[in-house]
Amino acid sequence: LIANARKQRQKSTESKGNKEVSLIKKVNETALSERERMRFKELIEKRREEIINENELNELLTLTEKGEELNIKRLKYLVEIAQIRNQPLRQVMKDLEIFPPQTI
Numbered sequence: 001l002i003a004n005a006r007k008q009r010q011k012s013t014e015s016k017g018n019k020e021v022s023l024i025k026k027v028n029e030t031a032l033s034e035r036e037r038m039r040f041k042e043l044i045e046k047r048r049e050e051i052i053n054e055n056e057l058n059e060l061l062t063l064t065e066k067g068e069e070l071n072i073k074r075l076k077y078l079v080e081i082a083q084i085r086n087q088p089l090r091q092v093m094k095d096l097e098i099f100p101p102q103t104i
Helices: 002-029 034-048 054-085 089-095
Strands: none
Touching (some): 002 054, 034 054, 054 089
């Protein structure tokens, strides 16, 4: 009976570990591509300089929405990791070296 309980605990621990690894991979996939980030910065600068045209402004809005959607997904994954680890979200983010995006 005790050996069976140990096996169950070990399976549960392994399952949590596998789930965490899977979630960390998902966190890493929830960001704009390098090309999109560069274009986003370029469009932000154009907007600041007030030289952005209507098409570029629409592109900026699309990239902003996409980035926000990805951030929401990332946060959900991070919350799941925090629950698995039984740690505060801020601690998980610190451990994974994930910092909140800078406001523009």
